[in-house]
Amino acid sequence: MMSLDISADNGTMTIGEKLGQISWSLIFLITLVASIGFAMLYSAANGNIDPWASRQMMRFGVGLAMMIVIALVDIRVWMKLSYPLYGIVLVLLIGVDLFGNVGKGAQRWIDLGFVQLQPSEMMKVTLVMVLARYFHGATLEDTGRIPFLFVPLALVVAPVGLVLAQPNLGTSLMLILASGSMFFLSGVRLWKFGLVIGAVLIAVPLSWQFLLHDYQRDRVETFLDPDSDPLGTGYHITQSKIAFGSGGLTGKGFLQGTQSHLNFLPEKQTDFIFTMLAEEFGLVGGLVFLFLYCLLLLYGFVIASRCRHQYGRLLVLGLTVNLFLYLFINVAMIMGLIPVVGVPLPLISYGGTATLAVMVGFGLILSAHVHRDVRMSRRGLGDL
Structure with missing residues (x-):
């Protein structure tokens, strides 16, 4: 599956040697999963490559090239750039709140002229990078001191x-959960998490009253009782469950899904694309897809275990947890297990910034794999 034994400091390898060390089997698996997404977007457009599948393939091609370039860059360079990249994305987030474009009731995009960017998706990557940089070389004694945190x-x-x-509750939730995993992986003691969870529980009534928007409260109430308004706030999840269940064991067949092709299923090209897959390919198709996704997660854990430096381990584990959160929240959402929060299914759902952000994340994982044996000091960058 992966060739992982290098005795020399592979930060001194040539480009050709680095290309040889890239996990091409992981790239094949990423492409395979993305191809399933292309097929589902083709089906969502009723057997037409436009408007979604063609654009998604183009974006994936750009992302694939970016991923390989990122993989060839020394991991110590990405470590050095962690703080600057985080700062740039944070400034873009501030720009969104001040000048961003509004879509579907939320202000999430910023127009850079040549592209509309959603900085919150990039923050999912740069936040993991900056936390891995901060905790690199930290000891249990360090993480045990509250001021250090x-x-x-x-x-x-x-x-x-x-x-x-x-507002974007889904992405906020992902940022919090991914960050929490980074704190845990860095050795922060469990009782500190208990304090934070206790504070959150105390703040829930205040958040419900003063912080959540009306549509967010409606989503929670619909989750608790989806049949209370099946033609209004409960329409999305009701139709999703109908489509999900109607696929049965083996599905209705490619391009034959009635709920999606008769336009009962909303947002079938984005948030609810896994529902369409389950309707057309059934339980078997859904489980095969989830198995392929689990292989992607397994690759992440294996690569992290082979990194000799803490930055690489934390970076890869954080990005792998991030990918898991995408998958878990999206699938749980469309099955009615959690409220609808608008989290896409990476490599499958139609989307520009989200796709590129996921590909950048995979590029960093591959960079950590290629440069898994580079030498890093406890606080510095080693010999670069």
Whole structure:
């Protein structure tokens, strides 16, 4: 599956040697999963490559090239750039709140002239990078000191607050959960998590009353009782469950899904694309797809275990947890297990910034794999 034994410091390898060390089997698996997405977008357009499948393939091609380039860059360079990249994306988030474009009731995009960018998607990557950089070389004694955690907490609170202001509850939730995993992986003791969870539970009534928007409260109430308004706030999840269940064991067949092709299923090209897959390919098709996704997660854990430096391990584990959160939240959402929060299914759902952000994340994972044996000092960058 993966060739992982290198005895020399592979930061000194040539481009050709680095290309040889890239996990091409992982790239094949990424392409396979993305191809399933192309097929579902083709089906969502009733057997037409436009408007979704063609654009998604183009974006994936650009993302694939970016991923390979990122993989060839020394991991110590990405470590050095962690703070600057985080700062740039944070500034873009501030720009969204000040000048961003409004779509579907939320202000989440910023127009850069040549592209409309959703900085909150890029923050999912750069936040993991900056936390991995901060915790690189940290000992259990360091993470046991509460003042040591003030800086990473500030690094998390700033983007979460800006994303909540858009408003974007789903992405805020992902940022919090991914950051929490980074704190845990860095050795922060469980009792500290208990304090935070306790504070959150105390704040829930206030958040419900003063922070959540009306549509967000409607989503929670619909989750608790989806049949209370089946033609209004409960329409999305009701139609999703109907489509999901109607696929049966083997599905209705490619391009034969009635709920999606008769336009009962909303947002079939984005948030609810897995529902369409389950309707057309059934339980078997859904399980095969989830198996392929689990292989992607397994690759991440294996690569992290082979990194000799803490930055690479934390970076890969954080990005892998991020990918898991995408999958878990999206699938749980469309099955009615959690409220609808608008989280896409990476490599499958139609989307520009989200697709590129996921590909950048995979590029960093591959970079950590190629440069898994480079030498890094406890706080510095080693010999670069």
